[in-house]
Amino acid sequence: MKKILKYSLFILGVVSFVACDYVNDPFQGGGTNPGDTTKIYRNILIDDFTGHKCVNCPEAAEMIETMEGLAIFKDRIVAVAIHTGFFANAFAAPFDADYKTTDGEDLAGVFGPSQFPIGMVNRIDFPNDHLKGYQSWPDVANQFVSEETAIDIKPTANFNASDNSFTIDVDLEFREDLSGESLKIVVMITESGIISAQTSHTGDILDYEHKHMLRGTTNSTIGESVGSNGMTTGDTETYSTSGPLPSGSVAANTHFVVYVYNTATQEVLQVEQIDLI
Amino acid sequence: MKKIALGLFALFSITSWSQTINTGELHGNFQFDGQLYVRDSILDPNSEAYPDERFLGQGFMNLIYTRGGFTAGVRYENYQNVMVGFPQGYRGEGVTYRFLQYNTHGLDVTAGNFYEQFGSGMILRAYEERGLGYDNVFDGARVKYSKNGVTLKGLIGRQRKYFDKSTGLVRGFDAEIFLNELLPSMSENQTLITIGGSFVSKYEPDNSPIYNLPQNVGSWGGRINVQKGGLGVYAEYVYKINDPNADNNFIYRPGEGLTFAVNYANKDFGFVVSGKRIDNMSYRSERTAQQIETLINYIPAGTRYHTYTLPALYPYATQINGEQNFQVEFTYNLKKKSFLGGKYGTQLFANYAYAGSIYKEQIDANTEIGQAGTDGYKTDWFKLGQVQYYQDFNVGFKRKLNKKWKMTFTYLNVKYNFDLLNKGSTDKDMIAKAPSIIYLNEFVLEMQYKIKPKHYLRFEVQGLFSEQDSVGRSFDQLGAGSMVLGLVEYSISPHWFFSIQNIYNFGNPNEEFRLNYPYVNVAYSNGPTRVQLGYGRQPSGIFCVGGVCRFVPASNGLQMSITSNF
Numbered sequence: 001m002k003k004i005l006k007y008s009l010f011i012l013g014v015v016s017f018v019a020c021d022y023v024n025d026p027f028q029g030g031g032t033n034p035g036d037t038t039k040i041y042r043n044i045l046i047d048d049f050t051g052h053k054c055v056n057c058p059e060a061a062e063m064i065e066t067m068e069g070l071a072i073f074k075d076r077i078v079a080v081a082i083h084t085g086f087f088a089n090a091f092a093a094p095f096d097a098d099y100k101t102t103d104g105e106d107l108a109g110v111f112g113p114s115q116f117p118i119g120m121v122n123r124i125d126f127p128n129d130h131l132k133g134y135q136s137w138p139d140v141a142n143q144f145v146s147e148e149t150a151i152d153i154k155p156t157a158n159f160n161a162s163d164n165s166f167t168i169d170v171d172l173e174f175r176e177d178l179s180g181e182s183l184k185i186v187v188m189i190t191e192s193g194i195i196s197a198q199t200s201h202t203g204d205i206l207d208y209e210h211k212h213m214l215r216g217t218t219n220s221t222i223g224e225s226v227g228s229n230g231m232t233t234g235d236t237e238t239y240s241t242s243g244p245l246p247s248g249s250v251a252a253n254t255h256f257v258v259y260v261y262n263t264a265t266q267e268v269l270q271v272e273q274i275d276l277i
Numbered sequence: 278m279k280k281i282a283l284g285l286f287a288l289f290s291i292t293s294w295s296q297t298i299n300t301g302e303l304h305g306n307f308q309f310d311g312q313l314y315v316r317d318s319i320l321d322p323n324s325e326a327y328p329d330e331r332f333l334g335q336g337f338m339n340l341i342y343t344r345g346g347f348t349a350g351v352r353y354e355n356y357q358n359v360m361v362g363f364p365q366g367y368r369g370e371g372v373t374y375r376f377l378q379y380n381t382h383g384l385d386v387t388a389g390n391f392y393e394q395f396g397s398g399m400i401l402r403a404y405e406e407r408g409l410g411y412d413n414v415f416d417g418a419r420v421k422y423s424k425n426g427v428t429l430k431g432l433i434g435r436q437r438k439y440f441d442k443s444t445g446l447v448r449g450f451d452a453e454i455f456l457n458e459l460l461p462s463m464s465e466n467q468t469l470i471t472i473g474g475s476f477v478s479k480y481e482p483d484n485s486p487i488y489n490l491p492q493n494v495g496s497w498g499g500r501i502n503v504q505k506g507g508l509g510v511y512a513e514y515v516y517k518i519n520d521p522n523a524d525n526n527f528i529y530r531p532g533e534g535l536t537f538a539v540n541y542a543n544k545d546f547g548f549v550v551s552g553k554r555i556d557n558m559s560y561r562s563e564r565t566a567q568q569i570e571t572l573i574n575y576i577p578a579g580t581r582y583h584t585y586t587l588p589a590l591y592p593y594a595t596q597i598n599g600e601q602n603f604q605v606e607f608t609y610n611l612k613k614k615s616f617l618g619g620k621y622g623t624q625l626f627a628n629y630a631y632a633g634s635i636y637k638e639q640i641d642a643n644t645e646i647g648q649a650g651t652d653g654y655k656t657d658w659f660k661l662g663q664v665q666y667y668q669d670f671n672v673g674f675k676r677k678l679n680k681k682w683k684m685t686f687t688y689l690n691v692k693y694n695f696d697l698l699n700k701g702s703t704d705k706d707m708i709a710k711a712p713s714i715i716y717l718n719e720f721v722l723e724m725q726y727k728i729k730p731k732h733y734l735r736f737e738v739q740g741l742f743s744e745q746d747s748v749g750r751s752f753d754q755l756g757a758g759s760m761v762l763g764l765v766e767y768s769i770s771p772h773w774f775f776s777i778q779n780i781y782n783f784g785n786p787n788e789e790f791r792l793n794y795p796y797v798n799v800a801y802s803n804g805p806t807r808v809q810l811g812y813g814r815q816p817s818g819i820f821c822v823g824g825v826c827r828f829v830p831a832s833n834g835l836q837m838s839i840t841s842n843f
Contacts, residue, residue, distance in 0.1 A: 019448060019478030019480070019493045019495050020478065020491075020493055020494070020495035020518050021491035021492055021493045021494070021518075022491070022518060022519060023489050023490070023491050023519055023521075023529060025489055026488055026489055026521070026527075026529050026650040026651075027487070027488060027489065027650055028485070028486060028487060028488060028489055030486060030487070031486035055700055055701060055702070056701060066487070070486055070487070072486045073486070085325065086323070086325055086830065089323055109329060112365040112368070113365070114362075114364070114365050115567065115568065118567070125441075127368050127369065128366045128367075128368060128369060128439045128440045128441055129366060129438065129439065129441050131365065131366070131567075132565070133523050133565050133566070133567045135522075135523035135527070135565045136523070136565030138485055138486050138487055139484040139485050139486075139565065140484075142484045142485070142486055143484070145486075201702065201703065201705075201706045202706070202709075203710075
């Protein structure tokens with residue numbers, strides 16, 4: 001018995017010594033962007049399920065801004081703030097605005113957020129682990145930093161101020177063989193610069209600036225199939241969509257988020273954002 | 278009614294059976310819960326609790342086979358789809374638990390899934406609480422060895438995360454020594470002493486582009502349990518090295534915790550005095566996991582757990598980021614045939630519990646409390662924390678009045694920190710701005726009446742009287758304010774059970790929400806199988822853990838439950 005105790009204490013001591021990492025310098029420098037201009041990298045779509053009465057949601061929005069500012073994610077983050085759920089309901093003033101959309105509710109129906117804030121990173125890990133806390137977004141996004149895209153998306157936007165309408169033309173190029181996959185393209189309309197009330201830890205912020213707010217889609221959240229010209233490496237395709245700007249949207253603050261996803265996994269293969277003007 | 282019950286059995290139930298396979302035995306249990314959701318435009322104007330599926334159901338079946346020292350088990354779970362209010366990660370179905378285990382000459386080896394606890398669980402406890410959707414079971418290997426009063430445990434594994442596993446790996450070792458058995462000189466001693474020590478470490482890769490994170494986070498603890506006659510003393514201390522995570526806002530401060538309990542009981546009198554101090558003890562195998570996911574440790578609430586409906590509407594949950602808590606509980610039995618005790622005797626009980634923050638102050642003038650990437654704050658063990666989280670004083674008695682009647686009466690006085698427990702406010706917020714406290718006076722009167730052999734009636738009248746309930750409830754008005762409850766149950770042992778209940782939220786500050794929440798229930802039991810049907814309204818709630826909130830909407834519908842074991 002004495003031997004057992006002696007060995008146990010020895011094992012405990014060894015494990016204690018080797019299984020602890022003490023950190024003296026908490027911060028990294030924000031990482032390094034791969035920066036190889038000959039390559040086209042996979043971008044990162046952050047779906048941020050949010051609401052103006054959600055007290056922790058400004059932290060999630062701050063996380064998106066932090067990520068956008070990190071060298072490692074430079075020009076690689078595309079964010080969409082989807083106002084949905086109880087916290088996004090219209091309440092008494094100053095929370096009487098209704099920022100829910102039909103398309104946002106469709107996305108909430110598919111992905112099922114039940115706590116807020118919560119989000120998705122390229123919509124990976126569907127259907128059981130796709131909803132991720134905002135503190136995990138940088139860690140999860142990190143896996144895409146050095147990954148080249150399987151499909152290149154080049155959108156262009158045209159705005160007709162006379163009737164407040166737009167046209168989005170998209171050039172697609174397959175850079176990997178994706179034959180046999182079921183892929184669809186979706187074009188989302190988002191808007192920044194919306195000044196409206198938001199609950200926060202420090203109280204209600206009446207002039208909070210909401211960014212990347214989902215206003216709708218041009219072709220539903222399901223989207224339209226791509227690959228009519230083949231999906232092997234080098235195949236190209238064009239896609240076009242048009243319509244009126246959502247009522248009340250400011251053209252100068254409007255963006256279009258174009259992405260291609262795999263319908264079997266819901267995973268977003270590539271995403272690009274373009275400003276309307 | 279009997280035909281209906283038999284029909285339900287034919288549809289759903291597993292026939293009660295137990296059989297021997299060679300010399301082994303197979304046992305199991307089955308449960309199914311489902312709800313047909315009914316649209317209720319008053320409770321749920323935006324249809325948040327009205328799923329597209331209309332009917333949702335979830336359940337499981339366990340099978341355990343034993344033969345001699347060998348045991349094997351498997352559990353199948355299905356969530357089709359997961360019911361409203363449960364974590365959505367459970368969507369799906371599959372085998373979530375399987376293990377092989379053998380036990381011989383004090384050696385116990387398990388491969389596959391296992392639950393485990395070191396000490397009181399402050400640095401390791403894997404368990405399942407199905408009603409909450411909580412299951413942090415390990416998948417790996419565990420070895421236990423017991424001899425001469427010494428029990429050694431070692432384990433390695435990954436924890437369950439819905440239908441997947443945590444990214445982190447957990448290793449642990451525990452030793453517990455019963456001195457009276459180990460040391461011959463103490464074998465006749467009337468004082469029984471057990472000591473123990475644990476070490477746990479988790480490994481999780483560092484993928485952060487922002488922080489340098491510790492990939493191996495170790496924790497350790499020591500404990501002692503002394504028992505003499507009716508008196509018992511338990512104390513445990515744990516420590517954890519830097520573990521920046523989503524719960525503590527990525528601060529690098531080490532964690533520590535101390536818990537103690539002194540209890541005494543004799544034939545007529547009993548008391549428990551317990552307390553704890555927790556500082557930054559969130560410990561998960563996935564540092565950004567949410568709510569109840571992948572917790573390695575468990576810290577009990579340290580307040581009385583109320584099972585009556587209205588008191589249970591304002592529960593307290595342990596604050597793993599930091600908490601001071603103490604509790605005192607007394608029971609006293611008044612003698613039979615005494616002036617106060619009456620013919621059959623009377624039990625008196627009282628309980629007081631307090632929970633609040635630990636004392637926190639800024640590290641320096643430029644660093645906010647809890648600021649990410651710092652040590653978070655300074656504290657002092659001997660100062661009371663600035664924020665009160667919860668306080669509960671309850672007192673009551675149980676008494677048999679005559680051969681037909683029994684009664685229990687409880688009075689409760691509760692202070693409930695609404696900002697913390699419903700909105701997820703942090704200590705920093707509440708130190709800067711005093712939180713909203715809801716003051717509650719509650720009573721519960723329960724009466725039981727024996728009509729004749731096997732026929733019983735049970736009545737409950739509950740009242741919850743709320744003060745300052747509109748404070749801080751700028752939007753969550755449903756269920757606010759005072760309410761009363763009435764319940765009548767009729768049971769015919771051993772098969773039938775009927776109940777009807779109504780909650781009336783008469784004191785809601787918003788007249789529109791002064792609603793009734795009626796609910797009727799019927800259950801039929803036959804041996805180990807029980808079928809239950811209920812219909813009515815359920816009130817809403819918001820639950821927050823670590824700054825992330827989950828809204829459980831009010832709902833209306835038909836609920837069914839089937840349980841069986843063999």
